[in-house]
Amino acid sequence: xxxxxxxxxxxxxxECNGCVTACKNEHEVPWGVNRRRxxxxxxxxxxxxxxxxxxxxCTDAPCQAVCPVDCFTTTDDGIVLHxxxxxxxxxxxxxxxxxxxxxxxxxxxxxxxxxxDKCTFCAGGPEExxxxxxxxxxYGRNRIAEGxxxxxxxxxxxxxxxxxxxxxxxxxxxxxxxxxxxxxxTWGWDTAxxxx
Amino acid sequence: MSPARKRRLTTYGLLAILGLAFILxxxxxxxxFLGADALAQDxxxxxxxxxxxxxxxADGVNGYTAVTGQEAGVLIAPGxxxxxxxxxxxxxxxxxxxMVGMFVIILLYHLxxxxxxxxxxxxxxxxxxxxxxxxxVHWITAISFIILAVTGLSMLIGRTLLIPLLGKAGFATxxxxxxxxxxxxxxxxxxxxxxxxxxxIWYNIPNATDLKWFKQGGGLLTRSHxxxxxxxxGEKIWFWLVAVAGLAVCLTGLIxxxxxxxxxIPAWAEFLPFTEGxxxxxxxxxxxxxxxxxxxxxxxxxxxxIGTAGTEGAFEGMATGxxxxxxxxxxxxxxxxxLQAKGKIIEPGESHSPSRSANQARxxxxxxxx
Numbered sequence: 001x002x003x004x005x006x007x008x009x010x011x012x013x014x015e016c017n018g019c020v021t022a023c024k025n026e027h028e029v030p031w032g033v034n035r036r037r038x039x040x041x042x043x044x045x046x047x048x049x050x051x052x053x054x055x056x057x058c059t060d061a062p063c064q065a066v067c068p069v070d071c072f073t074t075t076d077d078g079i080v081l082h083x084x085x086x087x088x089x090x091x092x093x094x095x096x097x098x099x100x101x102x103x104x105x106x107x108x109x110x111x112x113x114x115x116x117d118k119c120t121f122c123a124g125g126p127e128e129x130x131x132x133x134x135x136x137x138x139y140g141r142n143r144i145a146e147g148x149x150x151x152x153x154x155x156x157x158x159x160x161x162x163x164x165x166x167x168x169x170x171x172x173x174x175x176x177x178x179x180x181x182x183x184x185x186t187w188g189w190d191t192a193x194x195x196x
Numbered sequence: 197m198s199p200a201r202k203r204r205l206t207t208y209g210l211l212a213i214l215g216l217a218f219i220l221x222x223x224x225x226x227x228x229f230l231g232a233d234a235l236a237q238d239x240x241x242x243x244x245x246x247x248x249x250x251x252x253x254a255d256g257v258n259g260y261t262a263v264t265g266q267e268a269g270v271l272i273a274p275g276x277x278x279x280x281x282x283x284x285x286x287x288x289x290x291x292x293x294x295m296v297g298m299f300v301i302i303l304l305y306h307l308x309x310x311x312x313x314x315x316x317x318x319x320x321x322x323x324x325x326x327x328x329x330x331x332x333v334h335w336i337t338a339i340s341f342i343i344l345a346v347t348g349l350s351m352l353i354g355r356t357l358l359i360p361l362l363g364k365a366g367f368a369t370x371x372x373x374x375x376x377x378x379x380x381x382x383x384x385x386x387x388x389x390x391x392x393x394x395x396x397i398w399y400n401i402p403n404a405t406d407l408k409w410f411k412q413g414g415g416l417l418t419r420s421h422x423x424x425x426x427x428x429x430g431e432k433i434w435f436w437l438v439a440v441a442g443l444a445v446c447l448t449g450l451i452x453x454x455x456x457x458x459x460x461i462p463a464w465a466e467f468l469p470f471t472e473g474x475x476x477x478x479x480x481x482x483x484x485x486x487x488x489x490x491x492x493x494x495x496x497x498x499x500x501x502i503g504t505a506g507t508e509g510a511f512e513g514m515a516t517g518x519x520x521x522x523x524x525x526x527x528x529x530x531x532x533x534x535l536q537a538k539g540k541i542i543e544p545g546e547s548h549s550p551s552r553s554a555n556q557a558r559x560x561x562x563x564x565x566x
Contacts (some may be wrong), residue, residue, distance in 0.1 A: 017262055034263045039271045041253060043260035049249075053271055062280050068351045069368045070359060086368035088375050090351065091452070095479050096276040100267060 002165035003078040008052045012160035015040050015050035019152035026151045027140025030105040035119040052161050055101035055119035063093035073126035081126040084138050089113035122150040279479035287486045294494040302501045312507045314522045320544030322518040337388030340381050345493050347374035382449045389442035399427045400435040426531040441492040448481040
Protein backbone atom coordinates (compact mmCIF):
# COMPACT_ATOMS: atom_id res chain seq x y z
CA UNK A 1 0.00 0.00 0.00
CA UNK A 2 1.26 3.43 -0.90
CA UNK A 3 2.21 5.81 1.90
CA UNK A 4 1.45 9.32 0.69
CA UNK A 5 4.07 11.98 1.43
CA UNK A 6 5.04 15.53 0.58
CA UNK A 7 8.71 16.32 0.12
CA UNK A 8 10.10 19.80 -0.42
CA UNK A 9 13.61 20.03 -1.81
CA UNK A 10 15.13 23.08 -0.14
CA UNK A 11 17.88 23.24 -2.78
CA UNK A 12 15.24 23.80 -5.44
CA UNK A 13 12.50 25.90 -3.81
CA UNK A 14 12.67 29.48 -5.10
CA GLU A 15 9.89 30.89 -2.89
CA CYS A 16 7.58 31.68 -5.79
CA ASN A 17 4.53 30.81 -3.65
CA GLY A 18 2.99 29.07 -6.65
CA CYS A 19 2.00 26.11 -4.45
CA VAL A 20 0.25 28.46 -2.00
CA THR A 21 -1.70 30.14 -4.79
CA ALA A 22 -2.53 26.87 -6.54
CA CYS A 23 -3.90 25.39 -3.28
CA LYS A 24 -5.88 28.48 -2.39
CA ASN A 25 -7.45 28.63 -5.84
CA GLU A 26 -8.12 24.92 -6.29
CA HIS A 27 -9.95 24.50 -2.98
CA GLU A 28 -11.37 28.01 -2.60
CA VAL A 29 -9.94 28.05 0.92
CA PRO A 30 -11.72 30.47 3.30
CA TRP A 31 -10.33 33.97 3.85
CA GLY A 32 -7.52 34.03 6.38
CA VAL A 33 -6.71 30.35 6.02
CA ASN A 34 -3.70 29.05 4.10
CA ARG A 35 -3.40 25.32 3.89
CA ARG A 36 0.12 25.68 2.53
CA ARG A 37 2.78 28.33 3.11
CA UNK A 38 6.38 28.92 2.07
CA UNK A 39 8.82 29.75 4.87
CA UNK A 40 12.18 31.32 4.06
CA UNK A 41 14.92 30.88 6.63
CA UNK A 42 17.77 33.38 6.84
CA UNK A 43 15.88 35.53 4.38
CA UNK A 44 18.17 37.84 2.45
CA UNK A 45 21.39 36.29 3.75
CA UNK A 46 23.74 34.09 1.70
CA UNK A 47 22.54 30.51 1.85
CA UNK A 48 18.89 31.35 2.57
CA UNK A 49 16.60 28.38 2.20
CA UNK A 50 12.91 28.20 1.42
CA UNK A 51 10.58 25.36 2.25
CA UNK A 52 6.96 24.86 1.39
CA UNK A 53 5.04 23.42 4.33
CA UNK A 54 1.51 22.14 4.88
CA UNK A 55 0.03 19.24 6.85
CA UNK A 56 2.73 16.56 6.92
CA UNK A 57 0.18 13.74 7.21
CA CYS A 58 2.09 12.29 10.16
CA THR A 59 2.07 8.69 11.16
CA ASP A 60 0.71 8.78 14.75
CA ALA A 61 -0.46 12.37 14.19
CA PRO A 62 -0.53 14.63 17.30
CA CYS A 63 -3.77 16.31 16.14
CA GLN A 64 -5.44 12.93 15.98
CA ALA A 65 -4.19 12.03 19.47
CA VAL A 66 -5.47 15.18 21.20
CA CYS A 67 -8.79 15.74 19.37
CA PRO A 68 -11.56 15.66 22.03
CA VAL A 69 -14.16 14.43 19.55
CA ASP A 70 -11.85 12.00 17.72
CA CYS A 71 -12.62 13.51 14.31
CA PHE A 72 -9.36 12.51 12.56
CA THR A 73 -8.89 9.47 10.33
CA THR A 74 -5.73 8.16 8.71
CA THR A 75 -6.62 6.64 5.35
CA ASP A 76 -5.07 3.45 4.01
CA ASP A 77 -2.77 5.71 1.97
CA GLY A 78 -1.52 7.39 5.13
CA ILE A 79 -3.40 10.65 4.54
CA VAL A 80 -4.66 12.34 7.73
CA LEU A 81 -8.21 13.62 7.19
CA HIS A 82 -10.63 15.29 9.59
CA UNK A 83 -14.41 15.23 9.71
CA UNK A 84 -15.74 18.79 9.69
CA UNK A 85 -19.14 17.51 10.77
CA UNK A 86 -17.64 16.47 14.12
CA UNK A 87 -15.09 19.28 14.67
CA UNK A 88 -16.02 21.68 17.52
CA UNK A 89 -13.28 24.25 16.90
CA UNK A 90 -11.59 23.79 20.29
CA UNK A 91 -8.09 24.54 18.99
CA UNK A 92 -6.31 21.55 20.53
CA UNK A 93 -4.99 20.28 17.19
CA UNK A 94 -3.57 23.76 16.63
CA UNK A 95 -1.80 23.54 20.01
CA UNK A 96 -0.41 20.08 19.27
CA UNK A 97 0.68 20.36 15.62
CA UNK A 98 4.40 21.20 15.20
CA UNK A 99 3.86 22.46 11.62
CA UNK A 100 1.07 24.97 12.21
CA UNK A 101 -1.21 23.15 9.80
CA UNK A 102 -4.62 23.43 11.55
CA UNK A 103 -6.27 26.84 11.14
CA UNK A 104 -9.70 28.24 11.92
CA UNK A 105 -11.90 30.57 9.94
CA UNK A 106 -13.60 33.19 12.11
CA UNK A 107 -17.29 32.48 11.89
CA UNK A 108 -20.16 31.04 14.01
CA UNK A 109 -22.61 32.82 16.30
CA UNK A 110 -20.39 33.71 19.26
CA UNK A 111 -17.44 34.72 17.11
CA UNK A 112 -15.65 31.63 18.32
CA UNK A 113 -13.43 29.48 16.16
CA UNK A 114 -15.12 27.81 13.23
CA UNK A 115 -14.46 24.29 12.00
CA UNK A 116 -10.76 23.56 11.64
CA ASP A 117 -9.33 23.62 8.12
CA LYS A 118 -6.09 22.04 6.97
CA CYS A 119 -4.43 20.43 3.95
CA THR A 120 -6.27 17.27 2.89
CA PHE A 121 -3.60 16.05 0.44
CA CYS A 122 -6.35 16.96 -2.06
CA ALA A 123 -8.31 13.96 -0.75
CA GLY A 124 -11.45 15.60 0.68
CA GLY A 125 -12.79 14.37 4.01
CA PRO A 126 -12.97 11.01 5.72
CA GLU A 127 -16.47 10.43 4.38
CA GLU A 128 -17.04 8.37 1.22
CA UNK A 129 -15.92 10.50 -1.76
CA UNK A 130 -18.85 11.56 -3.95
CA UNK A 131 -17.27 14.54 -5.78
CA UNK A 132 -20.39 16.57 -4.96
CA UNK A 133 -20.65 20.33 -4.49
CA UNK A 134 -21.29 19.77 -0.78
CA UNK A 135 -18.02 17.85 -0.45
CA UNK A 136 -16.18 20.54 -2.40
CA UNK A 137 -17.52 23.29 -0.18
CA UNK A 138 -16.57 21.40 2.97
CA TYR A 139 -13.11 20.12 2.07
CA GLY A 140 -12.13 21.43 -1.37
CA ARG A 141 -11.39 19.43 -4.50
CA ASN A 142 -10.97 15.67 -4.07
CA ARG A 143 -8.22 15.16 -6.65
CA ILE A 144 -7.13 11.82 -5.22
CA ALA A 145 -10.60 10.40 -5.96
CA GLU A 146 -10.23 11.81 -9.48
CA GLY A 147 -6.95 9.91 -9.82
CA UNK A 148 -4.74 13.02 -9.58
CA UNK A 149 -2.00 14.09 -7.19
CA UNK A 150 -2.08 17.24 -5.01
CA UNK A 151 -2.11 20.38 -7.16
CA UNK A 152 0.59 22.24 -5.21
CA UNK A 153 3.16 19.63 -6.21
CA UNK A 154 1.79 19.30 -9.73
CA UNK A 155 2.14 23.07 -10.23
CA UNK A 156 5.62 23.47 -8.71
CA UNK A 157 7.74 25.16 -11.37
CA UNK A 158 11.09 23.88 -10.12
CA UNK A 159 9.76 20.48 -9.01
CA UNK A 160 10.97 21.31 -5.52
CA UNK A 161 7.70 20.13 -4.01
CA UNK A 162 6.88 16.54 -4.84
CA UNK A 163 3.92 14.52 -3.59
CA UNK A 164 2.96 10.89 -3.88
CA UNK A 165 3.93 7.46 -2.69
CA UNK A 166 6.72 7.84 -0.11
CA UNK A 167 8.91 5.16 -1.71
CA UNK A 168 8.82 6.75 -5.16
CA UNK A 169 9.41 10.22 -3.77
CA UNK A 170 12.38 8.99 -1.79
CA UNK A 171 13.80 7.44 -4.97
CA UNK A 172 13.40 10.68 -6.91
CA UNK A 173 15.06 12.68 -4.14
CA UNK A 174 17.92 10.21 -3.68
CA UNK A 175 18.65 10.27 -7.40
CA UNK A 176 18.71 14.07 -7.34
CA UNK A 177 21.13 14.16 -4.45
CA UNK A 178 23.45 11.68 -6.11
CA UNK A 179 23.34 13.56 -9.41
CA UNK A 180 24.11 16.86 -7.69
CA UNK A 181 27.21 15.12 -6.42
CA UNK A 182 28.28 17.85 -4.02
CA UNK A 183 28.78 16.02 -0.81
CA UNK A 184 28.14 18.88 1.63
CA UNK A 185 24.62 19.01 0.25
CA THR A 186 23.97 15.58 1.62
CA TRP A 187 22.18 15.79 4.93
CA GLY A 188 24.51 14.92 7.79
CA TRP A 189 27.56 14.24 5.60
CA ASP A 190 29.83 16.59 7.50
CA THR A 191 28.59 15.40 10.85
CA ALA A 192 29.48 11.85 9.91
CA UNK A 193 32.83 12.46 8.26
CA UNK A 194 34.26 15.84 9.18
CA UNK A 195 32.86 17.15 12.44
CA UNK A 196 35.00 16.52 15.58
CA MET B 197 77.34 -11.18 4.87
CA SER B 198 78.58 -13.92 7.18
CA PRO B 199 76.15 -16.68 8.15
CA ALA B 200 76.54 -15.72 11.83
CA ARG B 201 75.54 -12.09 11.10
CA LYS B 202 72.61 -13.31 9.00
CA ARG B 203 71.40 -15.50 11.88
CA ARG B 204 71.76 -12.62 14.33
CA LEU B 205 69.75 -10.27 12.09
CA THR B 206 67.01 -12.90 11.61
CA THR B 207 66.78 -13.50 15.37
CA TYR B 208 66.62 -9.76 16.25
CA GLY B 209 64.20 -9.17 13.40
CA LEU B 210 61.87 -11.89 14.61
CA LEU B 211 62.10 -10.62 18.20
CA ALA B 212 61.33 -7.04 17.04
CA ILE B 213 58.33 -8.22 15.06
CA LEU B 214 57.05 -10.23 18.02
CA GLY B 215 57.65 -7.38 20.45
CA LEU B 216 56.00 -4.76 18.24
CA ALA B 217 53.10 -7.13 17.58
CA PHE B 218 52.40 -6.96 21.31
CA ILE B 219 53.14 -3.30 21.89
CA LEU B 220 51.73 -1.51 18.85
CA UNK B 221 48.10 -2.49 19.39
CA UNK B 222 48.36 -0.75 22.76
CA UNK B 223 49.13 2.51 20.97
CA UNK B 224 45.50 3.52 21.18
CA UNK B 225 45.99 4.10 24.89
CA UNK B 226 48.23 7.03 24.11
CA UNK B 227 45.06 8.90 23.15
CA UNK B 228 43.74 8.14 26.59
CA PHE B 229 46.90 9.41 28.32
CA LEU B 230 47.44 12.44 26.11
CA GLY B 231 43.80 13.37 26.01
CA ALA B 232 41.56 13.43 22.96
CA ASP B 233 42.28 17.13 22.38
CA ALA B 234 45.90 16.45 21.46
CA LEU B 235 44.90 14.47 18.41
CA ALA B 236 41.63 16.18 17.42
CA GLN B 237 41.68 18.38 14.35
CA ASP B 238 40.33 21.88 14.42
CA UNK B 239 36.62 21.17 14.11
CA UNK B 240 35.44 24.78 14.12
CA UNK B 241 35.41 25.30 10.39
CA UNK B 242 34.37 21.72 9.72
CA UNK B 243 30.86 21.98 11.24
CA UNK B 244 28.43 21.53 8.44
CA UNK B 245 26.25 24.61 8.51
CA UNK B 246 23.51 22.74 6.73
CA UNK B 247 22.81 19.83 9.03
CA UNK B 248 22.95 21.92 12.18
CA UNK B 249 20.92 24.57 10.41
CA UNK B 250 18.06 22.14 9.95
CA UNK B 251 18.49 20.90 13.48
CA UNK B 252 17.94 24.46 14.71
CA UNK B 253 14.81 24.68 12.58
CA ALA B 254 13.36 21.75 14.51
CA ASP B 255 13.75 23.86 17.67
CA GLY B 256 11.42 26.53 16.34
CA VAL B 257 13.52 29.05 14.39
CA ASN B 258 11.43 31.89 12.97
CA GLY B 259 11.67 32.61 9.25
CA TYR B 260 9.98 34.86 6.73
CA THR B 261 6.74 34.00 5.02
CA ALA B 262 4.51 35.91 2.66
CA VAL B 263 1.49 34.26 4.28
CA THR B 264 0.00 36.37 7.05
CA GLY B 265 -1.03 34.54 10.17
CA GLN B 266 0.07 34.04 13.72
CA GLU B 267 3.49 32.38 13.90
CA ALA B 268 3.27 31.46 10.23
CA GLY B 269 7.04 31.95 9.91
CA VAL B 270 7.81 29.15 12.36
CA LEU B 271 8.45 26.00 10.37
CA ILE B 272 8.45 23.59 13.31
CA ALA B 273 7.13 24.47 16.77
CA PRO B 274 8.30 21.82 19.26
CA GLY B 275 6.09 22.96 22.17
CA UNK B 276 3.04 21.02 21.04
CA UNK B 277 4.73 17.68 21.55
CA UNK B 278 5.46 18.47 25.19
CA UNK B 279 1.92 19.79 25.69
CA UNK B 280 0.48 16.65 24.12
CA UNK B 281 2.55 14.36 26.34
CA UNK B 282 1.48 16.14 29.52
CA UNK B 283 -2.16 16.38 28.50
CA UNK B 284 -2.50 12.76 27.47
CA UNK B 285 -0.46 11.49 30.40
CA UNK B 286 -0.82 13.30 33.69
CA UNK B 287 -3.84 15.47 32.97
CA UNK B 288 -6.27 13.21 31.14
CA UNK B 289 -5.15 9.85 32.49
CA UNK B 290 -4.39 10.43 36.17
CA UNK B 291 -5.83 13.71 37.51
CA UNK B 292 -9.54 12.90 37.01
CA UNK B 293 -9.04 9.98 39.39
CA UNK B 294 -8.56 12.59 42.12
CA MET B 295 -12.30 13.26 41.96
CA VAL B 296 -13.07 9.56 42.17
CA GLY B 297 -10.67 9.22 45.11
CA MET B 298 -12.28 12.18 46.89
CA PHE B 299 -15.72 10.71 46.33
CA VAL B 300 -14.64 7.38 47.83
CA ILE B 301 -13.04 9.12 50.84
CA ILE B 302 -16.25 11.11 51.47
CA LEU B 303 -18.39 8.00 51.13
CA LEU B 304 -16.22 6.07 53.58
CA TYR B 305 -16.20 9.02 56.00
CA HIS B 306 -19.96 9.27 55.84
CA LEU B 307 -20.44 5.54 56.35
CA UNK B 308 -17.97 5.26 59.25
CA UNK B 309 -18.26 8.65 60.96
CA UNK B 310 -21.81 9.48 60.00
CA UNK B 311 -23.47 12.87 59.78
CA UNK B 312 -22.12 15.67 61.93
CA UNK B 313 -25.30 16.22 63.99
CA UNK B 314 -26.34 19.11 66.23
CA UNK B 315 -25.60 18.32 69.88
CA UNK B 316 -28.58 20.24 71.27
CA UNK B 317 -32.19 20.11 70.08
CA UNK B 318 -33.27 23.10 68.01
CA UNK B 319 -34.78 25.90 70.05
CA UNK B 320 -36.05 27.77 67.00
CA UNK B 321 -33.79 30.75 67.67
CA UNK B 322 -31.88 31.89 64.62
CA UNK B 323 -29.00 34.08 63.54
CA UNK B 324 -28.63 35.81 60.17
CA UNK B 325 -25.47 34.43 58.51
CA UNK B 326 -25.63 35.29 54.80
CA UNK B 327 -27.25 38.32 53.17
CA UNK B 328 -29.30 38.14 49.99
CA UNK B 329 -26.30 39.36 47.97
CA UNK B 330 -23.99 36.76 49.57
CA UNK B 331 -26.39 33.96 48.69
CA UNK B 332 -27.00 35.17 45.13
CA VAL B 333 -23.28 35.41 44.42
CA HIS B 334 -22.67 32.02 46.04
CA TRP B 335 -25.35 30.20 44.05
CA ILE B 336 -24.57 31.83 40.70
CA THR B 337 -20.92 30.87 41.15
CA ALA B 338 -21.78 27.39 42.45
CA ILE B 339 -24.16 26.57 39.59
CA SER B 340 -21.67 27.97 37.07
CA PHE B 341 -18.96 25.85 38.68
CA ILE B 342 -20.96 22.66 38.27
CA ILE B 343 -21.88 23.48 34.65
CA LEU B 344 -18.25 24.35 33.87
CA ALA B 345 -17.00 21.16 35.56
CA VAL B 346 -19.39 18.92 33.62
CA THR B 347 -18.74 20.58 30.25
CA GLY B 348 -15.01 20.82 30.89
CA LEU B 349 -14.73 17.17 31.89
CA SER B 350 -16.77 16.25 28.81
CA MET B 351 -14.12 17.83 26.62
CA LEU B 352 -11.23 16.28 28.56
CA ILE B 353 -12.36 12.69 29.02
CA GLY B 354 -15.52 12.51 26.89
CA ARG B 355 -13.56 10.87 24.09
CA THR B 356 -12.76 7.99 26.43
CA LEU B 357 -16.02 7.78 28.37
CA LEU B 358 -18.80 9.19 26.19
CA ILE B 359 -17.91 8.21 22.59
CA PRO B 360 -18.50 4.50 23.38
CA LEU B 361 -21.92 5.49 24.80
CA LEU B 362 -23.12 8.17 22.38
CA GLY B 363 -21.20 7.38 19.23
CA LYS B 364 -18.96 9.92 17.48
CA ALA B 365 -21.75 12.04 15.96
CA GLY B 366 -23.79 12.06 19.19
CA PHE B 367 -20.80 13.01 21.29
CA ALA B 368 -19.70 15.70 18.82
CA THR B 369 -23.11 17.36 19.26
CA UNK B 370 -22.74 17.25 23.04
CA UNK B 371 -19.14 18.50 22.80
CA UNK B 372 -20.25 21.42 20.64
CA UNK B 373 -22.87 22.33 23.25
CA UNK B 374 -20.24 21.86 25.98
CA UNK B 375 -17.62 24.15 24.45
CA UNK B 376 -20.17 26.87 23.68
CA UNK B 377 -21.69 26.73 27.17
CA UNK B 378 -18.22 26.58 28.75
CA UNK B 379 -17.14 29.70 26.85
CA UNK B 380 -20.30 31.62 27.72
CA UNK B 381 -20.60 30.58 31.40
CA UNK B 382 -16.87 31.13 31.99
CA UNK B 383 -17.12 34.95 32.10
CA UNK B 384 -20.20 34.72 34.40
CA UNK B 385 -18.19 32.52 36.74
CA UNK B 386 -15.30 35.01 36.60
CA UNK B 387 -17.58 37.80 37.80
CA UNK B 388 -18.87 35.50 40.58
CA UNK B 389 -15.33 34.70 41.76
CA UNK B 390 -14.33 38.36 41.83
CA UNK B 391 -17.48 39.33 43.79
CA UNK B 392 -16.89 36.47 46.24
CA UNK B 393 -13.36 37.69 46.90
CA UNK B 394 -14.50 41.27 47.43
CA UNK B 395 -17.46 40.30 49.65
CA UNK B 396 -15.81 37.71 51.84
CA ILE B 397 -12.09 38.48 52.09
CA TRP B 398 -12.86 40.45 55.30
CA TYR B 399 -14.13 37.33 57.08
CA ASN B 400 -11.22 35.19 55.92
CA ILE B 401 -8.11 36.86 57.29
CA PRO B 402 -6.22 34.07 59.13
CA ASN B 403 -5.77 34.46 62.89
CA ALA B 404 -4.55 32.52 65.95
CA THR B 405 -7.90 30.75 66.45
CA ASP B 406 -7.36 29.02 63.11
CA LEU B 407 -4.11 27.48 64.39
CA LYS B 408 -6.01 25.90 67.28
CA TRP B 409 -8.62 24.72 64.79
CA PHE B 410 -5.98 23.08 62.61
CA LYS B 411 -4.23 21.49 65.65
CA GLN B 412 -7.48 19.67 66.40
CA GLY B 413 -7.84 18.70 62.76
CA GLY B 414 -11.05 20.71 62.56
CA GLY B 415 -12.72 18.08 64.72
CA LEU B 416 -13.32 16.02 61.60
CA LEU B 417 -12.17 12.78 63.16
CA THR B 418 -12.49 13.48 66.88
CA ARG B 419 -16.11 14.67 67.01
CA SER B 420 -14.85 17.63 69.00
CA HIS B 421 -15.69 21.21 68.08
CA UNK B 422 -12.55 23.34 67.95
CA UNK B 423 -12.96 27.10 68.44
CA UNK B 424 -13.88 29.27 65.48
CA UNK B 425 -15.03 32.78 64.66
CA UNK B 426 -17.40 33.63 61.82
CA UNK B 427 -15.38 31.39 59.49
CA UNK B 428 -13.45 28.39 60.77
CA UNK B 429 -9.93 27.42 59.63
CA GLY B 430 -11.20 24.98 57.03
CA GLU B 431 -13.58 27.51 55.53
CA LYS B 432 -10.75 30.03 55.31
CA ILE B 433 -8.58 27.51 53.47
CA TRP B 434 -11.47 26.89 51.07
CA PHE B 435 -11.94 30.64 50.56
CA TRP B 436 -8.29 31.18 49.68
CA LEU B 437 -8.32 28.17 47.41
CA VAL B 438 -11.36 29.56 45.61
CA ALA B 439 -9.66 32.94 45.34
CA VAL B 440 -6.32 31.67 44.00
CA ALA B 441 -7.55 28.74 41.91
CA GLY B 442 -10.51 30.81 40.71
CA LEU B 443 -8.36 33.66 39.45
CA ALA B 444 -5.90 31.23 37.86
CA VAL B 445 -8.62 29.28 36.07
CA CYS B 446 -10.49 32.40 34.95
CA LEU B 447 -7.35 34.12 33.67
CA THR B 448 -6.09 31.06 31.77
CA GLY B 449 -9.59 30.45 30.42
CA LEU B 450 -9.88 33.98 29.10
CA ILE B 451 -6.44 33.67 27.50
CA UNK B 452 -7.52 30.54 25.64
CA UNK B 453 -10.81 32.03 24.54
CA UNK B 454 -9.62 35.56 23.69
CA UNK B 455 -7.97 34.75 20.32
CA UNK B 456 -11.02 32.74 19.32
CA UNK B 457 -13.17 35.80 19.97
CA UNK B 458 -10.66 37.99 18.16
CA UNK B 459 -9.94 39.99 21.33
CA UNK B 460 -6.47 41.48 21.47
CA ILE B 461 -4.75 41.58 24.85
CA PRO B 462 -4.60 45.26 25.91
CA ALA B 463 -1.18 46.83 26.31
CA TRP B 464 -1.61 47.45 30.04
CA ALA B 465 -2.08 43.70 30.64
CA GLU B 466 1.05 42.62 28.82
CA PHE B 467 3.09 42.35 32.01
CA LEU B 468 0.83 39.49 33.10
CA PRO B 469 1.96 35.96 32.34
CA PHE B 470 0.28 34.11 29.48
CA THR B 471 -0.93 37.23 27.69
CA GLU B 472 1.19 37.06 24.56
CA GLY B 473 -1.44 34.92 22.85
CA UNK B 474 1.14 32.67 21.21
CA UNK B 475 0.73 28.95 20.77
CA UNK B 476 3.19 28.21 23.59
CA UNK B 477 1.26 30.44 25.98
CA UNK B 478 -2.05 28.87 25.01
CA UNK B 479 -0.52 25.45 25.66
CA UNK B 480 0.68 26.64 29.07
CA UNK B 481 -2.66 28.27 29.83
CA UNK B 482 -4.44 25.07 28.86
CA UNK B 483 -2.25 22.98 31.18
CA UNK B 484 -2.64 25.35 34.15
CA UNK B 485 -6.40 25.53 33.48
CA UNK B 486 -6.79 21.74 33.43
CA UNK B 487 -4.54 20.92 36.40
CA UNK B 488 -5.94 23.62 38.69
CA UNK B 489 -9.57 22.97 37.81
CA UNK B 490 -9.26 19.20 38.26
CA UNK B 491 -7.64 19.55 41.69
CA UNK B 492 -10.19 22.21 42.61
CA UNK B 493 -13.14 20.10 41.47
CA UNK B 494 -11.92 17.21 43.65
CA UNK B 495 -11.67 19.46 46.71
CA UNK B 496 -15.03 21.07 45.86
CA UNK B 497 -16.65 17.69 46.39
CA UNK B 498 -15.52 17.97 50.01
CA UNK B 499 -17.04 21.46 50.32
CA UNK B 500 -20.31 20.25 48.81
CA UNK B 501 -20.45 17.29 51.21
CA ILE B 502 -19.67 19.31 54.33
CA GLY B 503 -22.20 21.97 53.35
CA THR B 504 -25.05 19.54 52.65
CA ALA B 505 -25.19 15.93 53.87
CA GLY B 506 -22.12 16.15 56.09
CA THR B 507 -23.25 18.76 58.63
CA GLU B 508 -26.72 19.10 60.08
CA GLY B 509 -27.88 22.68 59.93
CA ALA B 510 -25.20 23.99 57.54
CA PHE B 511 -27.16 24.02 54.28
CA GLU B 512 -29.95 26.25 55.59
CA GLY B 513 -27.38 29.01 56.15
CA MET B 514 -26.70 29.41 52.46
CA ALA B 515 -30.25 28.48 51.42
CA THR B 516 -32.26 30.83 53.68
CA GLY B 517 -29.55 33.08 55.06
CA UNK B 518 -30.33 32.05 58.68
CA UNK B 519 -28.70 29.42 60.86
CA UNK B 520 -29.92 28.00 64.16
CA UNK B 521 -28.19 29.23 67.32
CA UNK B 522 -27.38 25.62 68.20
CA UNK B 523 -25.46 25.24 64.94
CA UNK B 524 -23.67 28.55 65.48
CA UNK B 525 -22.72 27.64 69.07
CA UNK B 526 -21.41 24.26 67.98
CA UNK B 527 -19.40 25.26 64.90
CA UNK B 528 -18.65 28.97 65.38
CA UNK B 529 -18.61 29.52 69.13
CA UNK B 530 -16.69 32.81 69.09
CA UNK B 531 -18.95 34.27 66.40
CA UNK B 532 -22.03 33.17 68.38
CA UNK B 533 -20.80 34.82 71.55
CA UNK B 534 -19.98 37.99 69.65
CA LEU B 535 -23.48 38.17 68.14
CA GLN B 536 -25.10 37.27 71.43
CA ALA B 537 -23.30 40.18 73.05
CA LYS B 538 -24.63 42.45 70.29
CA GLY B 539 -28.15 41.07 70.79
CA LYS B 540 -28.53 39.79 67.26
CA ILE B 541 -30.29 36.55 68.11
CA ILE B 542 -33.71 36.24 66.48
CA GLU B 543 -36.28 34.68 68.79
CA PRO B 544 -38.75 32.10 67.40
CA GLY B 545 -41.65 33.72 65.57
CA GLU B 546 -39.75 36.93 64.96
CA SER B 547 -39.09 37.57 61.31
CA HIS B 548 -37.32 40.94 61.49
CA SER B 549 -33.63 41.40 61.64
CA PRO B 550 -32.56 41.41 65.28
CA SER B 551 -31.22 44.96 65.29
CA ARG B 552 -34.52 46.37 64.05
CA SER B 553 -36.51 44.36 66.57
CA ALA B 554 -34.15 45.53 69.27
CA ASN B 555 -34.84 49.14 68.23
CA GLN B 556 -38.56 48.48 68.27
CA ALA B 557 -38.23 46.90 71.70
CA ARG B 558 -36.47 50.01 72.87
CA UNK B 559 -38.92 52.42 71.24
CA UNK B 560 -42.03 50.60 72.44
CA UNK B 561 -41.82 51.75 76.10
CA UNK B 562 -41.33 55.30 74.88
CA UNK B 563 -44.60 55.30 72.94
CA UNK B 564 -46.34 53.61 75.85
CA UNK B 565 -45.22 56.33 78.25
CA UNK B 566 -46.69 59.03 76.01
